[in-house]
Amino acid sequence: MRYQVGGSLYINDPTYIVRQADEKLYSNLKNGNLCYIFTSRQMGKSSLLQRTSHRLKKEGYESVYLDLTQLVSDDITPAQWYKSIIISLLYSLNLAEEFNFQQWWKMQANLSPVEKLYQFIEEFLLLNIQKTCQTKGIFIFIDEIDSLLNLNFPVNDFFVWIRYCYEQQAYNPNFKRLGFALFGVASPSGLITDSQQTLFNIATAIELFDFKLDETQPLLPGLKTVISQPEIVLQEILYWSGGQPFLTQKLCQLVMQTTFKTSTGKINLSPKSAASWVEELVRSHIIQDWESQDQPQHLRTIRDRLLFFNQQQSGRLLSLYHQILQAQEAQQPRPNSSESFPSSTSLSTPYPTHIDNNPEQTELLLSGLVQKHNGYLKIKNPIYRTIFNSQWVLAQYG
Numbered sequence: 001m002r003y004q005v006g007g008s009l010y011i012n013d014p015t016y017i018v019r020q021a022d023e024k025l026y027s028n029l030k031n032g033n034l035c036y037i038f039t040s041r042q043m044g045k046s047s048l049l050q051r052t053s054h055r056l057k058k059e060g061y062e063s064v065y066l067d068l069t070q071l072v073s074d075d076i077t078p079a080q081w082y083k084s085i086i087i088s089l090l091y092s093l094n095l096a097e098e099f100n101f102q103q104w105w106k107m108q109a110n111l112s113p114v115e116k117l118y119q120f121i122e123e124f125l126l127l128n129i130q131k132t133c134q135t136k137g138i139f140i141f142i143d144e145i146d147s148l149l150n151l152n153f154p155v156n157d158f159f160v161w162i163r164y165c166y167e168q169q170a171y172n173p174n175f176k177r178l179g180f181a182l183f184g185v186a187s188p189s190g191l192i193t194d195s196q197q198t199l200f201n202i203a204t205a206i207e208l209f210d211f212k213l214d215e216t217q218p219l220l221p222g223l224k225t226v227i228s229q230p231e232i233v234l235q236e237i238l239y240w241s242g243g244q245p246f247l248t249q250k251l252c253q254l255v256m257q258t259t260f261k262t263s264t265g266k267i268n269l270s271p272k273s274a275a276s277w278v279e280e281l282v283r284s285h286i287i288q289d290w291e292s293q294d295q296p297q298h299l300r301t302i303r304d305r306l307l308f309f310n311q312q313q314s315g316r317l318l319s320l321y322h323q324i325l326q327a328q329e330a331q332q333p334r335p336n337s338s339e340s341f342p343s344s345t346s347l348s349t350p351y352p353t354h355i356d357n358n359p360e361q362t363e364l365l366l367s368g369l370v371q372k373h374n375g376y377l378k379i380k381n382p383i384y385r386t387i388f389n390s391q392w393v394l395a396q397y398g
Helices: 019-031 043-058 078-092 101-107 114-130 145-150 157-168 173-177 217-224 230-240 245-260 276-288 300-308 311-331 358-369 382-387 390-396
Strands: 035-038 064-065 138-143 178-184 370-373 376-379
Touching: 019 035, 019 043, 019 178, 043 064, 043 078, 043 138, 043 178, 064 078, 078 101, 078 114, 101 114, 101 173, 114 145, 114 173, 114 178, 138 370, 157 173, 157 178, 173 178, 217 245, 230 245, 230 276, 230 382, 245 276, 276 382, 300 311, 300 358, 311 358, 311 382, 311 390, 358 370, 358 376
Parallel strands: 035 178, 064 138, 138 178
Antiparallel strands: 370 376
16 A cells, blocks of 8 residues: 655545545535635645546536646736636637637637636637536636736736626526636635625635544555554554644655565554654654655745745744744643753743734744644644744744
């Protein structure tokens, strides 16, 4: 059995973990709701997208996948941007041979680029669905939505267009056959600030949570083939990863790789030694020299998001993170831990950080370092807390 570290899992991958978001996304799309999943990187968004798309296709729907990293470039113009969307829709739906795109584009010369998109959807795409009756409807999955922030022109019109498609359902039944789901590392307010134009006040947010122990049974079969006490080992893996999908898969794969190096291909542990064995694996293969061992990249992505994504904001992010770290360590000290923190006698221990969704909190959540917990922010897992400790934070100020 193979655990996949990074990237989208295959549709039938036996290690795929079904979470609440799977059913919530599927049912909301089927019920005609606009959906969005905005969370940090390597949380399983793309795997969820592909699984949901495949499930809908099996039921007779068409599914279009738009990866905006492939459509966005530094020097792209509005005309090129909207043109690329229309062309992507044509080819994804195998309609390119039925539609003389170049001739049609020229005939719409008096329209703005976004108006051409309106025309294409209403006068060709939806009418084609109505005439052929070969599909129940079309779902457009838009991935890497945060790529829009790299465009050098406003994209409010693009979001207004999506909102228009939903508002038209009351007047044109054909629009009920068109649905959207947006995925990315972004916040609604970061993408569109105009409360009058935003589509997010009519959309359903789908939260993608970390793995819980009772969800992770698909991970056990592989562990059972190579190590004794697999249930305890998996429980300890989840302790260290906090259920973070990338780290959980990576630690499972590290267990497999470690056993392959033994003469028997298997490791025997006692119930009492399993926890310390997993801790040693985590410290030697994840925490120690973490920057050089971070393959595929995960921890460095978090670091870069914190320090370099918005350098004007990085100081405030570090300060907020340090406050959360100090409060959590004061409340939850780990006995016999090798984690070391500099003395802070000159600093009073801060209170836990209440969630108020200010820009710094939103960005820290998108970095993946912290999560919401009972109205407060907390660091996601012991791996992050050990690597990005107080010594690391203070060194960034140097």
